[in-house]
Amino acid sequence: MSAMWTAVGVLIATYAAVMSEKINRSIVALLGALMMIVLGILSQEQAVEGIDFNTIGLLIGMMIIVSITRKSGVFEYLAIWSAKQVKASPAGILAMLAVVTAVMSAFLDNVTTVLLVVPVTLIITEQLKVNPYPYLFSQILASNIGGTATLIGDPPNILIGTQVGLSFNQFVVNLTPVILIVLVVHVLSMHLIWGRRMTASTEARAKVMAFDERRAITDHRLLKQSLAVLSLVIVAFVSSRYIGLEAGAIGLAGAAILMLLDNVGKSAEHQTENITKVFGEVEWITIFFFVGLFMVIAGVEHTGALRLLADMLVEATGGDLQITGLGVMWASAVLSAIVDNIPFVATMIPLIKAMAPSFGGPDGLMPLWWALSLGACLGGNGTLIGASANLTVAGIAERNGVPFRFLHYTKIAFPLMLIHVAICHVYLLWRFL
Amino acid sequence: MTTAPVTIRRDESVRKALQMLLKHKLLALPVVDESGRYLGMFLRSRLVSLLLPRIVALEQEIPEVGRLLEVGFMTDSIDDAQERFQVFADQPVGDHVQEDTPVLRPDSPVMNAVLFLYRTRSYLPVVDEASGKLVGVVSTWDVLGKIAGSRA
Numbered sequence: 001m002s003a004m005w006t007a008v009g010v011l012i013a014t015y016a017a018v019m020s021e022k023i024n025r026s027i028v029a030l031l032g033a034l035m036m037i038v039l040g041i042l043s044q045e046q047a048v049e050g051i052d053f054n055t056i057g058l059l060i061g062m063m064i065i066v067s068i069t070r071k072s073g074v075f076e077y078l079a080i081w082s083a084k085q086v087k088a089s090p091a092g093i094l095a096m097l098a099v100v101t102a103v104m105s106a107f108l109d110n111v112t113t114v115l116l117v118v119p120v121t122l123i124i125t126e127q128l129k130v131n132p133y134p135y136l137f138s139q140i141l142a143s144n145i146g147g148t149a150t151l152i153g154d155p156p157n158i159l160i161g162t163q164v165g166l167s168f169n170q171f172v173v174n175l176t177p178v179i180l181i182v183l184v185v186h187v188l189s190m191h192l193i194w195g196r197r198m199t200a201s202t203e204a205r206a207k208v209m210a211f212d213e214r215r216a217i218t219d220h221r222l223l224k225q226s227l228a229v230l231s232l233v234i235v236a237f238v239s240s241r242y243i244g245l246e247a248g249a250i251g252l253a254g255a256a257i258l259m260l261l262d263n264v265g266k267s268a269e270h271q272t273e274n275i276t277k278v279f280g281e282v283e284w285i286t287i288f289f290f291v292g293l294f295m296v297i298a299g300v301e302h303t304g305a306l307r308l309l310a311d312m313l314v315e316a317t318g319g320d321l322q323i324t325g326l327g328v329m330w331a332s333a334v335l336s337a338i339v340d341n342i343p344f345v346a347t348m349i350p351l352i353k354a355m356a357p358s359f360g361g362p363d364g365l366m367p368l369w370w371a372l373s374l375g376a377c378l379g380g381n382g383t384l385i386g387a388s389a390n391l392t393v394a395g396i397a398e399r400n401g402v403p404f405r406f407l408h409y410t411k412i413a414f415p416l417m418l419i420h421v422a423i424c425h426v427y428l429l430w431r432f433l
Numbered sequence: 434m435t436t437a438p439v440t441i442r443r444d445e446s447v448r449k450a451l452q453m454l455l456k457h458k459l460l461a462l463p464v465v466d467e468s469g470r471y472l473g474m475f476l477r478s479r480l481v482s483l484l485l486p487r488i489v490a491l492e493q494e495i496p497e498v499g500r501l502l503e504v505g506f507m508t509d510s511i512d513d514a515q516e517r518f519q520v521f522a523d524q525p526v527g528d529h530v531q532e533d534t535p536v537l538r539p540d541s542p543v544m545n546a547v548l549f550l551y552r553t554r555s556y557l558p559v560v561d562e563a564s565g566k567l568v569g570v571v572s573t574w575d576v577l578g579k580i581a582g583s584r585a
Contacts, residue, residue, distance in 0.1 A: 073502050080506055119501045122488040127507075207509070215505040400487055 003041055004303040010035045011300045011347075014293075019339055026285045029292025036299035050298025051291050054162035054248035059290065060282055061251025062152055065233065066108050067281035068258050069226035070116060073218040075104065079120040080213035088208035090130045091195035094138060095187045097121055101139045102146030102183050106153045107234070110143040110389040111283075117143075118396050127207045132402050134194035136393050137409070141186055141381045141416065143389045148377035149179040151237065151247065155286070156345040156376040160369055162247055163349050168237035174370050178427040182378070182420045189416060222262065229258040293346050301350045310354035319358050322433040325371045326425060328352070332375025333421045337382025337414065345376045367432035374424040382417040384409045434559055438570040440465050443472055443527030447483070450475050450526045460555045463567050464530045470565040471558055473530035483521045484514040536560050539568055546571050 014032035018025045036042045042050070069075075082100045086092025097117060105113040117139055125132040147154030151161035151171040161171060217223055233254035236245060245253075259278065263271045300306055317323040328348070335344055352368050359365055380387030384394055384406045394404035441450055441462045450462055454477055462475045482490035489504055521529075535549040537559045549557050556572035 071502070076501060076506070115500075119488045123486045123501075123504070123507070126486050126488075207513075210508040211506045212508060213506055216502075218502050218505075396488075396491075399491055 004305045007041050007300045007303045026288040029289045033292040033295030041299045047295040051294045057248025058251040061255040063282045064255035072223035073216045075116040076216040077213045088205040090198035090200045094195045098138045098142040101142040105143040105146035106149040110147045113143050114389045128200040128204045138190045140390050144381045149176045154377045225261045306350045307354040314358045325367045325433050329371035329375035333379030336376045336379030337386040341376040378420050382414045434569040436569040444525050448522040463558045471560045471567040473532040474534045475526045
């Protein structure tokens with residue numbers, strides 16, 4: 001019993017320290033993990049077993065693939081091309097860039113997506129002489145919405161998919177339909193709030209129309225290589241059941257192949273320089289945050305605290321799947337708007353797993369995984385601190401002279417987030433509960 | 434060291450700074466306040482950055498900002514760049530001062546001056562610590578001139 005309280009104490013202290021943002025979250029998570037070992041709750045072997053290679057491998061693999069792919073300029077190409085498809089009309093670009101952001105974010109990490117789209121957006125809005133705020137606001141929401149659509153789109157989904165052993169296709173079949181609806185609603189609401197009143201002069205629009213998106217492609221060879229590898233990786237994800245590979249192996253294999261193609265035939269020094277740069281772009285803060293967090297949660301799980309909590313939750317909902325499912329989604333949404341959704345989801349996963357006996361085994365838990373994903377991913381839109389993409393965009397915008405205020409953002413984003421979750425509520429009831 | 438170097442007051446315009454840089458073929462201008470206290474440098478590269486879309490100029494200054502690979506897709510002419518510059522032309526140089534460039538003291542070691550000249554590829558203000566006043570500037574030419582002189 002005392003071990004349980006110690007472990008829970010470490011978990012709470014870790015979360016509190018992460019939320020305070022006084023110390024970098026990767027340091028906090030690693031210290032928490034170390035506490036679990038030093039206090040004798042886990043042996044080193046048990047702690048290491050808690051680290052899910054599947055999650056870590058997929059995260060690192062995708063980060064490497066994206067960091068190489070972006071060097072080709074393909075993402076800038078996509079953004080400019082889409083703006084020209086709507087004849088550079090401000091309202092059209094607002095909608096198009098939201099869709100592009102959502103689609104990119106379904107396959108790339110959300111923060112990476114906004115780091116790629118936002119600079120192009122700011123150039124376009126500067127040329128059009130329109131206020132960039134609506135565009136950036138819309139892209140924050142679109143990145144979190146799009147990320148929810150696939151297993152690889154958003155860290156909570158990567159966690160759920162890899163830890164529970166759900167396939168890429170299961171995410172596409174169960175989540176993508178409702179995300180498409182949410183995206184349409186998002187695009188329409190952006191149009192109603194801002195788009196329909198936006199105008200730009202003919203000369204300004206002509207300047208954007210004169211953009212030559214083909215010039216954004218800086219490396220045609222790399223473009224072909226990275227698109228080939230990216231397609232290969234997606235095909236492997238889709239057929240993972242048949243080829244017997246898990247997401248972590250696929251992600252890392254894709255990364256290794258792309259690095260090989262990008263370096264083959266180059267001198268040894270050139271290769272070293274190249275690879276050092278690529279590894280440097282892996283977000284080690286996120287990786288070590290996950291590593292530490294996994295060990296902290298393994299400690300809590302080991303003492304049986306999560307099973308106890310799961311039993312209490314099941315009892316509270318009377319073992320009703322519908323109430324539990326909707327409860328998980330709404331609680332995840334509201335909590336994710338306020339706290340980091342990664343530790344929250346990482347804790348919820350073993351908690352929900354422990355509920356399996358009450359809902360007729362692991363298959364009975366399926367609706368809960370979708371509820372958790374939808375709530376945790378979409379909830380991140382609620383406030384400016386809800387997801388890392390939000391803070392990233394706000395940071396760039398501020399420095400570019402576009403103030404992003406917490407309350408001003410939340411006033412519009414939180415109600416929109418509630419609408420999105422309400423759509424998912426109906427969807428869950430209709431499809432699963 | 435060059436004493437009584439060309440300086441610009443913080444309330445003078447960016448346009449004036451451009452003219453002075455062109456006229457004296459300088460890499461940077463020390464910016465001073467009304468009483469001659471040193472505030473920072475106005476760099477030639479700052480002028481170049483004003484010709485670019487704002488986000489592109491920012492990414493040089495702030496590494497974590499999303500990077501564009503290039504802006505070759507923009508078909509702007511030099512007239513468009515000039516138009517972009519006009520927005521800033523009448524602003525005071527005080528708004529565009531680079532404050533974190535290296536500063537020398539009258540008693541700074543020569544090797545530090547050489548190192549900073551190498552790193553900044555600009556020229557260095559020499560500031561009196563007590564009064565904060567600009568005493569002079571050290572340029573690469575000052576150093577290279579001395580080297581050439583010693584060989585001659």
